[in-house]
Amino acid sequence: MELLVASLREGCWYFRIMEKSMKYLDTTGRIFDVQRYSIHDGPGIRTIVFLKGCVLRCRWCCNPESQEYRIQNMKVLGEDKVIGRDVTVREMIEEVEKDRAYYYRSGGGITLSGGECMCQADFSRDLLRAAKERGINTAVESMACAPWEKIEQVLPYLDVYLMDIKHMDQEKHKEFTGRANGLMLENARRVALYGKTRLVIRVPVIPTFNDSVEEIQAIARFAASLPGVNKIHLLPYHRLGQDKYEGLGRPYLMEGILPPTAEHMQMLKNAVHAVCSLDCQIGG
Numbered sequence: 001m002e003l004l005v006a007s008l009r010e011g012c013w014y015f016r017i018m019e020k021s022m023k024y025l026d027t028t029g030r031i032f033d034v035q036r037y038s039i040h041d042g043p044g045i046r047t048i049v050f051l052k053g054c055v056l057r058c059r060w061c062c063n064p065e066s067q068e069y070r071i072q073n074m075k076v077l078g079e080d081k082v083i084g085r086d087v088t089v090r091e092m093i094e095e096v097e098k099d100r101a102y103y104y105r106s107g108g109g110i111t112l113s114g115g116e117c118m119c120q121a122d123f124s125r126d127l128l129r130a131a132k133e134r135g136i137n138t139a140v141e142s143m144a145c146a147p148w149e150k151i152e153q154v155l156p157y158l159d160v161y162l163m164d165i166k167h168m169d170q171e172k173h174k175e176f177t178g179r180a181n182g183l184m185l186e187n188a189r190r191v192a193l194y195g196k197t198r199l200v201i202r203v204p205v206i207p208t209f210n211d212s213v214e215e216i217q218a219i220a221r222f223a224a225s226l227p228g229v230n231k232i233h234l235l236p237y238h239r240l241g242q243d244k245y246e247g248l249g250r251p252y253l254m255e256g257i258l259p260p261t262a263e264h265m266q267m268l269k270n271a272v273h274a275v276c277s278l279d280c281q282i283g284g
Contacts, residue, residue, distance in 0.1 A: 025090040025130060029123030032065055032084045032115075034092075036099060040284060042139035042160055044108025047096050049127070051112060052084050053119035055145050057178040058166070059253040060206050062241030066115035075247035089123065093130040100136070109137025109159070118146035121154060128157035141202075144187035145179065151187055158197045162233075162284070163188055165201050167210050168218040176209050185222070192226035199226065202233040202284055205268065207257050211237075213271040224276035233284035234268055236260050 033050040041048055053069035054061075061067065065074055071084035096110050103109050110131045117124045117140050128138045139160035144151060155161075165188065166181070167173040173181040192199050201223040205211050210219070216234070223232050237259050245252040260268075265282045272280040 024126040025088065025093070027089045027123050027126040028086055029089070029092075029120050029127070030069060030071070030084055030086050031092075034095060037102065038111070041111045041113060041141050041162060042109065043137065044106030045099070045102040046108045046111050046139070047099055048111045048113050048141075049092060049096075051114040051117045051120050051124070054114055054116040055119065055179065056116065056143060058204075059176050060204065060209075060237055060257075062238065062244075063115065064241060064244050064248055064250060069119070072248070074244065081247075089126045089130050092127055093134070096131065096136065097134065100134075103136055107137065109139065111139040111141060111162075113141040116143055116145055118142055118144065118150050118154070121146065121150035125154045125157060128154060132157045144184045144191065146183075146187070148187060148190055151191065152194075155191070155194055155197050160198045160200065161191055162200050162202055163191065165203060165219050165223065166206075167215065168222060169215075172209070176206070188222075189226060192228055195228060199229050200231045200233065200284075201226070201229060202235055204235045204237065205260055205265065206237045207260060211260055211264070211268070213268065216268045217271050217275045220272040220276050220278060220280070224278050230279055232272060232278045232280050234265060234272070234280065234282050235284055236265050236282065 030052040031049055032052050035048040038046045038048050050063065050066060052066060054067045057067065065072060065083045071082060073080045074083050112124050131138050137159050138157060139162060140158060141162045143164045166177065170180040170182060191197060203216065203219050210216065220232060223229055239259065242252050269280050269282055272278060
């Protein structure tokens with residue numbers, strides 16, 4: 001009888017430990033979209049999870065419905081659409097795992113985007129942890145506009161950090177995004193020094209903001225100074241999100257601004273190669 005009681009006690013202890021270790025699967029986050037079979041935003045074929053919430057207000061943002069954390073209504077083709085829903089890590093990882101075969105064949109995985117996924121650092125950490133524990137490649141697309149403590153807790157579960165660097169001038173950065181860039185540049189250096197997550201610098205190329213040779217070269221020099229960084233992506237501005245502003249009842253602040261031409265993008269790519277040895281590609 002004593003052996004039976006001891007065995008039951010040991011079993012209960014084990015299950016309590018197991019229950020506690022799996023509790024992270026119940027962490028809740030707020031998303032607004034899931035895009036499957038993407039060939040962008042990380043290696044291979046990917047599932048991109050778009051999180052709600054962002055501290056920046058970039059004039060050109062193609063996902064304005066991501067900026068506010070609250071659940072919203074947006075007009076889409078004349079109909080009201082609810083933007084945002086709450087999900088658990090358990091629900092999301094089950095969705096992500098449906099395409100495991102594609103990840104395995106292509107080297108793909110899951111990418112967290114937004115918005116700024118670091119605004120929901122606990123959910124991001126736990127969803128990336130669930131993916132890593134299942135052998136799925138992980139990436140985030142982020143501006144690193146968050147306290148270092150939030151970013152640091154995500155890094156152990158992160159394979160690739162696709163980090164936006166929009167401008168080197170603090171005042172111009174603040175004028176076009178609502179915030180200065182000092183925190184983001186410092187976090188970029190810290191992620192690079194961490195050394196266990198591959199860091200790729202991405203530059204949204206925006207006419208009237210950062211599309212001059214001098215501005216792009218300044219960013220390229222900074223990227224080249226980061227330990228372990230060997231890639232930079234130039235992402236040409238587009239107007240695919242313009243209709244969303246009307247659906248949200250907001251003005252589109254880039255009205256009349258045209259995307260950069262292919263020739264201009266090639267010129268900027270050549271300008272990057274003129275000042276550093278980074279592998280520069282157009283698009284990402």
